[in-house]
Each structure stands twice: as C-alpha cells, then as structure tokens.
Amino acid sequence: xxxxxxxxxxxxxxxxxxxxxxxxxxxxxxxxxxxxxxxxxxxxxxxxxxxxxxxxxxxxxxxxxxxxxxxxxxxxxxxxxxxxxxxxxxxxxxxxxxxxxxxxxxxxxxxxxxxxxxxxxxxxxxxxxxxxxxxxxxxxxxxxxxxxxxxxxxxxxxxxxxxxxxxxxxxxxxxxxxxxxxxxxxxxxxxxxxxxxxxxxxxxxxxxxxxxxxxxxxxxxxxxxxxxxxxxxxxxxxxxxxxxxxxxxxxxxxxxxxxxxxxxxxxxxxxxxxxxxxxxxxxxxxxxxxxxx
Amino acid sequence: xxxxxxxxxxxxxxxxxxxxxxxxxxxxxxxxxxxxxxxxxxxxxxxxxxxxxxxxxxxxxxxxxxxxxxxxxxxxxxxxxxxxxxxxxxxxxxxxxxxxxxxxxxxxxxxxxxxxxxxxxxxxxxxxxxxxxxxxxxxxxxxxxxxxxxxxxxxxxxxxxxxxxxxxxxxxxxxxxxxxxxxxxxxxxxxxxxxxxxxxxxxxxxxxxxxxxxxxxxxxxxxxxxxxxxxxxxxxxxxxxxxxxxxxxxxxxxxxxxxxxxxxxxxxxxxxxxxxxxxxxxxxxxxxxxxxxxxxxxxxxxxxxxxxxxxxxxxxxxxxxxxxxxxxxxxxxxxxxxxxxxxxxxxxxxxxxxxxxxxxxxxxxxxxxxxxxxxxxxxxxxxxxxxxxxxxxxxxxxxxxxxxxxxxxxxxxxxxxxxxxxxxxxxxxxxxxxxxxxxxxxxxxxxxxxxxxxxxxxxxxxxxxxxxxxxxxxxxx
Numbered sequence: 001x002x003x004x005x006x007x008x009x010x011x012x013x014x015x016x017x018x019x020x021x022x023x024x025x026x027x028x029x030x031x032x033x034x035x036x037x038x039x040x041x042x043x044x045x046x047x048x049x050x051x052x053x054x055x056x057x058x059x060x061x062x063x064x065x066x067x068x069x070x071x072x073x074x075x076x077x078x079x080x081x082x083x084x085x086x087x088x089x090x091x092x093x094x095x096x097x098x099x100x101x102x103x104x105x106x107x108x109x110x111x112x113x114x115x116x117x118x119x120x121x122x123x124x125x126x127x128x129x130x131x132x133x134x135x136x137x138x139x140x141x142x143x144x145x146x147x148x149x150x151x152x153x154x155x156x157x158x159x160x161x162x163x164x165x166x167x168x169x170x171x172x173x174x175x176x177x178x179x180x181x182x183x184x185x186x187x188x189x190x191x192x193x194x195x196x197x198x199x200x201x202x203x204x205x206x207x208x209x210x211x212x213x214x215x216x217x218x219x220x221x222x223x224x225x226x227x228x229x230x231x232x233x234x235x236x237x238x239x240x241x242x243x244x245x246x247x248x249x250x251x252x253x254x255x256x257x258x259x260x261x262x263x264x265x266x267x268x269x270x271x272x273x274x275x276x277x278x279x280x281x282x283x284x285x286x287x288x289x290x291x292x293x
Numbered sequence: 294x295x296x297x298x299x300x301x302x303x304x305x306x307x308x309x310x311x312x313x314x315x316x317x318x319x320x321x322x323x324x325x326x327x328x329x330x331x332x333x334x335x336x337x338x339x340x341x342x343x344x345x346x347x348x349x350x351x352x353x354x355x356x357x358x359x360x361x362x363x364x365x366x367x368x369x370x371x372x373x374x375x376x377x378x379x380x381x382x383x384x385x386x387x388x389x390x391x392x393x394x395x396x397x398x399x400x401x402x403x404x405x406x407x408x409x410x411x412x413x414x415x416x417x418x419x420x421x422x423x424x425x426x427x428x429x430x431x432x433x434x435x436x437x438x439x440x441x442x443x444x445x446x447x448x449x450x451x452x453x454x455x456x457x458x459x460x461x462x463x464x465x466x467x468x469x470x471x472x473x474x475x476x477x478x479x480x481x482x483x484x485x486x487x488x489x490x491x492x493x494x495x496x497x498x499x500x501x502x503x504x505x506x507x508x509x510x511x512x513x514x515x516x517x518x519x520x521x522x523x524x525x526x527x528x529x530x531x532x533x534x535x536x537x538x539x540x541x542x543x544x545x546x547x548x549x550x551x552x553x554x555x556x557x558x559x560x561x562x563x564x565x566x567x568x569x570x571x572x573x574x575x576x577x578x579x580x581x582x583x584x585x586x587x588x589x590x591x592x593x594x595x596x597x598x599x600x601x602x603x604x605x606x607x608x609x610x611x612x613x614x615x616x617x618x619x620x621x622x623x624x625x626x627x628x629x630x631x632x633x634x635x636x637x638x639x640x641x642x643x644x645x646x647x648x649x650x651x652x653x654x655x656x657x658x659x660x661x662x663x664x665x666x667x668x669x670x671x672x673x674x675x676x677x678x679x680x681x682x683x684x685x686x687x688x689x690x691x692x693x694x695x696x697x698x699x700x701x702x703x704x705x706x707x708x709x710x711x712x713x714x715x716x717x718x719x720x721x722x723x724x725x726x727x728x729x730x731x732x733x734x735x736x737x738x739x740x741x742x743x744x745x746x747x748x749x750x751x752x753x754x755x756x757x758x759x760x761x762x763x764x765x766x767x768x769x770x
Contacts, residue, residue, distance in 0.1 A: 039381060040399055040729055042767030062736060127576035128505075128594070147515050147580035148743055236516025237579065238740040253374055255732040 033262035040256050053263035063264060065239050066247035067271070073154070073243055074222035077161040078215055084162065085169025085214065086207075092174050107167045114164070118231025121160045125232070146233060150240040157229050157241050164228065165221070169214045176210030177203075212283060216276055223272045244268050320422055324665055325358025331662045332361040335651065336375050337391035339366040341603050342449035342683030346670060350679070354669045360662045369582075373728075376654075380405040385656040388663040392445045393649045394435050395721030400652070401438060402725040407653040410442035412664055419661055424668040428688045435720050436650045445650025446667040449685035451602030452711050452718045453527050453645040457481050458596045459622035459705065467498065481597070481624040485531070485566050488597070488627045492573035495596035508573030510586045510598025515739045518731055519582035524567055524738070526645035526721065527599050531628040532563035535641055536722035537730075539759065545769040547759040555756035556749075559629075564748035568741055579742060591615040599626060601647060602707065606684035609704040623705040625714060633717075642719035648685065686711065726766055733762040 036049040057063055092103055109117070124130045125146050133144040146153040184206070188198045226245035229235065235242035235250070242250075248268065252261030337343040343366050351362035367375070376390040380403070392400055400406050413420050426433070429447055436445035461467050462479055471479040475490055482488035492508025499506030512523035525537045538555030540546045546553035554560055571578060575594045577585060587604035589595050593616040600608070607614050609621040626644045628636075635641030651670070653663045669675070671687070677694035680686050684700075684707060691697055692712050701708040721727065734755040741751035763769035 038729065038766060039403065040726055040766070044403070126580055128589075129577070133576070143576075145576055145579065147577075150743060150745070234514070234516025236514070236739050237743040238515060238745055239736050240743075241516075242736065250732055253378075254370075254728045256377075256729065 029262045029265060032259055033266055035259045037259040038255075038257050046259075049259065053260045054267070056260065057263060057267055062239065062242075062247060063244075066242050066244045067268075069154070069240070069242065070223060070225075070244040073158060073161070073225070073241075074219055076158045077165075077222055078218045080158070080162045081166045081169045081218055082211060082215060084166050086173050086211075088166070088170040089173035089177055092170070093177055107171065109164045110167045110171075112164070114227040115231055117160065117164050118228040121156070121228075122232050125156060146237070148237055150237055153233050153237055153240045157232060157243075160228060160232060161222065161225070165218060169218065172210050172214045173207065176207050180206055208283070212280070215279065219276065219279070220272055223268065223275075321354075321357035321665075321669065322359070324419060324421070325360050328659075328662045328665070329359030330361070331659055332363055333388040333657075333659045333662045333666060334363040334365070334386060335389040335391075335663075335666075336365045336367065336372055336379075336387050337651070338369045338372045338393070338649075340449070340683070341607060342679065342685045343391065345679050345682045346448065349682075350670050350675060351666075353675075354666055357669070358662075358665060360665065362666060380654045380656055383656045385654075385658045387654060388657040388659045389651045389653055389667060391448075391649050392436065392652045394432075394647060395724075395727050397436055397445060397650070397652075398723045399725040399727060401444060405652075405654055406444040407655055407657070407660060408438065408442045408444060409446060409653065409664065409667065412653070412660065413668075416661065416664070419664050419668075421665070421668040421672065423672040423674065425673075428673065428690055429671075430687060430689055430715075432646065432648055432687060432720075433650075436652075445652040446671050447648065447650045447687040448670060449603060449683060450646070450648035450687050451605070451685050452715055453599055453626075453647060454602050454605060454707065454710065455481065455624045455626045456590055456598055456600045456605065456608070457622045457624065458593075458617065458620055460617075460620035461495070461596055462622060470494075470498070481622065482627040484627050485629060489566070489569070489573075491597060492570060496573040498596075505575075505594055507575045507595050508597070509570050510581070510589050510595040510600065511567065511570045511574040511578040512581050512583060512586045512599070513568075513571060513574070513578045513742050514582050514585075515579050515742050517582050518735055520742060521731055521735045521738050522645075523599065524564065526647075527626065528567045529560055529563045530642050530644060530719075531626055531632055532559045532566075533629060533632050533635065533641060534560045534563060535719075537724075537759075538756070539722070539724070539730075539763075541722070541724070545760070545763045547763070548753075548756040551760065553756060553760075555759060556752040560752055561749045564741060564752055568748055571742070591617060593617050593620075599644070602684050602711065603647075604684070605704055605707045606681060606700060609707070610700065619703075621705055623707045623710055625710070625717065636717040642717060644718045646715060646718035646720050648687070648720075680708070684708075726763070726768060729766055730759050730762050734758050 032046075033053055034048060034050060035046040036052065037046040038044065088106065092099065112120075125132050125144070127133050127145055127147070136142040136144040144152060146156050180203075184202050185198065188202050193201065224245045225243050226249055229241050229243055230246055230249075233241045235246045248261055248264050251257050251264060255261075337346070347364040347366050351364045355361055365375075372391055373396070376387060379386045380390070380400075392406070410426070413424075426443060430450060432450040433443065433447050436443055436447060438444055462481070468479050471494055474494060479491070482491055488509070494508065495506060496508040513520045529535075529538065534554050534557060538547060538553055538557065538560050540553050543552040547555040549557050575589055577589060581589065583601045586598060587600055587608060590598055590600055591604070591608045591614060605621070605623065608617060609615070610618055612618045628643050632641060632643060636643045651667050653660055653667070657663055673688055673690050676686070676688050676691040677696040680691050680694070680697050681700045684704070686692060686697070686708065692708060697708055724730070737746065737751050737754045737758060740746040741748050746754070760769060
C-alpha cells in the first residue's frame with residue numbers, strides 16, 4: 001500500500017504537467033468547438049451553437065482544399081523521405097572516404113529550427129535575389145517564381161521538407177540496419193537469393209518497424225506543418241500551400257474565429273489518428289492476422 | 294556701479310532665478326524620480342519610424358527619466374499577434390502597443406486601450422509641459438473616442454505616394470523615345486491609362502537596354518495581406534471605390550446586388566488595371582509586401598510605383614540603402630475622371646493616409662511610465678530628426694522646422710505634398726472587423742493575382758464571401 005502511495009507521489013508532477021498542458025487545453029478546445037465565439041464579432045461573447053461548427057466544416061471549401069493539399073504534401077514528402085532516407089542509410093553502412101564528415105553535414109538540417117529553414121529557403125527562392133531562380137533562369141531559361149506559380153510553390157515546400165527531415169529517417173533506418181543480425185542475410189546468400197530478393201524478403205520485413213515509426217512520426221509532423229511553409233510562402237500563391245496547420249492558425253489568430261478553429265483542430269486531430277490507424281492496420285495488423293497459428 | 298558690474302550682477306541674478314524656477318528640461322527627471330528603474334515594454338512594427346524610436350528616442354527617454362524601455366520591433370503580423378494576444382489575455386506583457394490606424398476601431402470596440410486624455414488629466418503630475426494635443430495634425434482624430442479623448446499618441450503619419458524616377462523621366466533620350474511612341478510628353482501619370490503606357494514603355498526600355506528596369510512596382514504578395522491592402526486602400530479608391538466597396542450605412546452591403554460596390558464595374562476595372570500591371574513589374578512583385586516594394590524602388594528596379602511614404606526619405610536620401618538618391622520624384626497617384634474632384638469636395642479620396650499611434654493597454658502594469666514615454670515622443674523638440682529619418686509627421690509645427698524643410702527639398706517636396714494634399718487621402722474605414730473580413734476574402738483575391746480566377750470572378754466571389762462573413766459576425770443583419 002505504502003509503495004503504491006510513493007509511486008503516485010513520484011508520478012504526481014508528471015500527471016499535473018500532463019493535465020495542465022495536455023488534458024485541460026484539450027477539454028477546453030473541445031468545449032469551445034461547440035460555441036460561436038469571435039472576439040471581434042458584433043457580439044463578442046461565447047454563444048452555444050451545438051454542432052454548427054462541425055457542420056460548416058463539411059461545406060468549407062478552404063478547409064477541404066487545405067486538407068487535400070496537406071495530404072498531397074504528406075504523401076509526396078514522406079514517401080520521398082523514406083526512399084531517400086533508406087538509400088542514404090545503406091550508403092552510410094558502407095565505408096568511403098570522409099564518411100564521418102558527410103554524415104555530420106547530412107544531419108545538420110535536423111538541428112535547424114523550422115522557422116529558420118523556411119527563412120533560408122525563402123532567401124534562396126526569392127526572385128531577384130535568390131540563387132535558385134537566378135541559376136535556373138541562367139542555365140535553363142526556366143522561370144522559377146514560387147510566388148506566382150502554384151505547382152512550383154507546392155513542390156518547393158515538399159523539397160524543403162525533404163531537405164529538412166530526411167536525415168531523421170536516415171538515422172532511424174541506419175540504427176535499424178546496424179542492429180540487424182547477419183544470419184538471415186547469410187542464409188539468404190546460401191539459398192541463392194539475389195539482391196532484390198534479399199531486400200524484399202529479408203531486409204524489408206526486418207526494417208518494417210523502423211520504417212513504420214519513421215512514417216508515423218513524419219506523417220504526423222507533415223499534418224501539422226506551419227512555420228516552415230509560413231516563412232517560405234505564407235500559404236500562397238493563392239491557397240496552393242495553405243496546409244491545414246496554416247489554415248487553422250489563420251482562422252484562430254488573425255480571424256479570431258475561436259469556435260470554428262477549435263472544431264477544425266479537433267477534426268484534423270481525429271483524421272490524423274484515423275490515418276495512422278489505417279496505415280497501421282493495412283501494413284502491420286493485416287499481416288499479423290494472416291500469420292498461421 | 295559701473296555698467297560692466299551692473300551687467301555681471303544682472304547675469305548672476307538671472308542665473309540664480311533660472312536655477313530656482315522649474316525648468317522644462319527638469320520635468321523628465323522629476324517625473325521619472327518615483328519610477329526610476331521601472332522597465333516598460335512595447336511592441337511595434339519594424340518600420341523606419343519605429344526603429345527611430347527604438348534606437349534614438351527610447352534610449353534618450355531612459356537617460357532623461359531613468360525609466361528603461363524594452364522596445365520590440367517585429368514584423369507586421371507578429372506585432373498584431375503579440376499585441377492582441379496580450380490584451381485579450383490581459384497578461385500585461387506590454388505597456389504600450391502600436392495601433393495601426395485601421396486597427397484602432399477594433400481595439401476601441403474591445404475596450405483594449407486606456408483613455409490617455411483622461412489618464413493624464415487624472416494624473417496632472419505626469420503632464421509634460423511640451424505635450425500639446427492641439428499640436429497634432431488631423432491624423433490624431435483617427436485615434437479619438439466618441440467624446441474626443443485620445444486613445445493613442447500618434448507616432449507616424451504618412452501618405453502612400455506615387456514615386457517615379459525623375460532622372461529617367463527627365464532623360465532627353467527617354468523623353469524623345471516616349472514622345473515618338475505615344476505622341477505626348479513624358480510626365481508623371483495623371484490617370485491610369487497614362488500610368489499603363491509609362492509602365493509598358495519603361496519595361497520595354499529596360500529590355501532593349503539590357504538593364505534590370507521595369508515599368509512599375511506592384512505590392513502583389515500572393516500569401517500576405519499587403520496585396521489586398523494595396524488594392525483596397527490605394528488602387529480601388531482611385532477608381533472611385535471607397536471603404537473596400539462595403540456600404541456600412543446600407544447593412545454592410547458588399548455585392549452590387551445588395552447596394553455594395555466590391556464587385557462593381559469600377560472595382561472590376563480597378564482590379565484588372567492592377568493585376569495587368571504585373572506584366573510590367575519586377576519578378577519579385579508577387580512576393581512583395583510594403584517593405585519589398587520600397588526595396589525594389591530603392592534598388593532602381595522600377596520606374597514608378599505607389600510606395601508607403603515612411604520609406605520616401607531613405608529612398609530619396611540614404612545612399613547606404615538606396616541606389617536612386619537624388620533621382621526620386623513625388624506626385625499624387627493617378628486617378629479616374631471625377632475621382633480627384635470627389636476627393637477635393639470631401640466625398641471621396643485618392644489614396645491611403647497611413648500611420649499609427651502608441652496606446653497603453655488596460656492590462657499594462659506601468660501605465661504612468663508608459664504615459665510619460667508617449668508624451669516624450671510627442672514633444673515638438675524630438676520631431677524634426679524623426680521626420681527626417683522616417684518621413685512621418687504627426688505635429689503641425691514639424692513642417693516648419695528647417696531640418697524638415699531641407700529634407701523636403703531632397704525628397705522632391707514629399708513633406709509639402711503631405712501637408713498640402715494630405716486632405717485628399719484617407720485612413721482605413723472605421724470597421725472593427727478588418728482582419729476577419731480580410732482573412733475571409735484574401736485567399737480569393739490571391740487567386741486573381743495568380744490568374745486562377747479572373748478579376749471579375751474573384752470580385753464576385755469576394756463580395757459574396759464578405760457579406761457571408763459579415764453576417765456570421767453579426768454586423769450584417
């Protein structure tokens with residue numbers, strides 16, 4: 001009995017922090033989402049509106065567009081990061097000159113704050129000043145103008161995210177590759193498996209937990225991307241890079257539509273959870289179900 | 294007693310009397326005595342006038358009073374974000390905040406601000422001898438409440454002016470080529486058709502000469518409200534569309550169908566004109582806010598443009614920042630027929646009279662120190678250098694200062710234009726819902742810039758969306 005009390009005592013600070021900074025704000029946001037509350041409205045008080053905010057979301061073209069853009073962004077960025085991250089991890093498994101230096105330099109983007117990454121990429125892409133539009137024009141005669149061309153802006157945000165976060169995937173997969181036992185590979189070699197078969201039937205299954213962890217982390221991050229994109233494009237041109245995090249920020253802060261923004265946040269959280277669950281169910285749980293007794 | 298002795302005694306007596314009488318210069322140290330060591334915090338947009346306060350006036354105030362000033366000059370978005378959050382949550386982080394002219398109505402509606410007139414009247418010891426609200430220009434009226442009390446001490450006021458490259462406009466070769474092409478003399482545009490011709494001409498001139506020169510600046514950022522503001526505040530009024538095209542007296546109607554003008558033929562013509570200028574604008578235009586437009590003009594990349602007046606001084610005089618020193622001409626913006634007459638009659642306006650004030654939030658914990666600081670920066674004695682550095686004027690007496698007059702000559706009469714023609718310009722409409730309506734319609738507006746929507750379709754959608762938002766906010770019944 002006494003040991004239980006001591007345990008709770010030690011846990012108390014964590015529980016308190018979790019409640020103050022996690023549970024209570026979540027409940028607060030949930031409650032607000034059922035109210036019509038804009039502090040700059042004719043009536044700035046909170047008025048109960050039932051599920052009106054949730055209903056309005058279904059018809060909000062801006063929200064749906066932001067959601068769709070975010071999904072596209074997430075799929076493009078995360079898929080590229082996993083493929084590139086795996087290739088780099090395999091590269092780092094081999095020995096080559098200046099490997100240590102290359103690995104350190106490759107990891108540097110991880111240490112940079114997202115807002116600084118956005119600012120750096122903005123400087124690199126701003127017309128009349130940035131090297132990217134300058135050299136694309138000089139060498140290829142290609143007009144690179146992310147403040148005007150929707151496709152260019154979208155792809156630049158994807159490339160920026162890949163540049164920033166691929167090292168995380170690389171390090172995750174490198175750790176997984178380093179800890180793999182040699183025996184299955186030796187066995188595959190004895191059985192006459194070629195490189196593709198070895199990758200498909202040996203490396204990939206053993207790497208799957210690490211890949212899934214990386215995908216979950218990166219996908220959740222992609223769903224809440226704000227600062228990098230805000231610095232680079234401000235969500236433009238038009239709504240091309242107005243991803244869901246940025247859209248929610250605009251609704252809640254400049255627009256001060258707290259009730260609607262709260263509903264949007266909760267729906268986005270719910271969709272993120274559902275997406276991760278579907279991914280888990282599709283890639284892991286289904287395989288477990290198929291496994292013979 | 295010899296004359297010399299009499300003079301010496303007289304001088305001594307005068308010196309003693311001066312020592313006994315409360316000198317104006319001592320007011321600040323006397324007033325600051327009880328508050329020495331206090332630190333006041335303020336937030337403002339990083340602009341030339343604000344940076345002057347941060348770098349010059351705040352340290353001078355600290356030296357005079359012993360009151361420390363932490364002055365945060367940040368981006369426009371961040372400034373609003375921080376100030377509003379602080380005042381809404383009543384946290385008291387800031388003791389004075391920048392109130393842009395268009396934001397004051399929202400702040401007053403929310404009762405964020407201290408009535409400065411009343412506060413000083415209630416605390417006569419804090420009244421600085423040189424602080425005279427009657428000396429403010431009429432711009433101060435924007436910061437007054439219903440009873441005429443001041444809720445913000447004006448710190449900057451300027452007009453968004455038409456700048457052009459005087460050196461190019463006066464170049465004989467350029468003039469000759471222009472006359473040959475358009476069969477008229479090259480001069481600053483009086484109307485939009487002339488403006489477009491000049492823009493086309495200089496863009497082609499730049500191409501032909503192989504120089505980085507375009508016909509016009511355009512503040513057309515596709516992800517920042519600056520573009521929306523250039524259109525509604527500086528372009529639409531020159532076509533006779535005022536107050537964003539929203540008729541506050543008619544149930545806040547925005548659509549033509551309900552009596553508004555946001556999607557009127559004049560508005561559509563205005564947006565077509567403005568979007569059409571992009572072909573004559575430098576490539577950075579779609580990434581430009583007010584700062585980048587000034588930088589573009591200062592870099593000599595545009596022959597003409599509408600530029601916020603706070604930048605006029607450094608563009609025209611500061612060789613460390615500007616490549617067009619001594620080459621800048623100043624004029625009134627081009628207008629459609631009838632608009633100038635309406636402005637002169639007081640029924641319209643031709644552009645934006647911008648600026649801001651510093652106000653004290655109710656949440657401030659150091660109101661007395663903040664009130665002293667606001668009076669300090671409103672003294673006539675500190676205005677001239679500030680006006681020279683930031684091309685802003687808030688006191689009538691500043692226009693007559695020799696330093697300002699000298700700077701006026703260097704800026705092609707910018708200050709004179711502001712004094713004499715400032716009445717033709719107007720601040721933002723008195724809406725408490727600026728951010729809300731802007732955020733609702735701006736994404737559609739950006740699509741007109743990128744070409745995803747035609748100006749006509751964009752304005753139709755914007756007007757409908759504005760009305761829906763105003764209904765949701767409860768202003769439109």
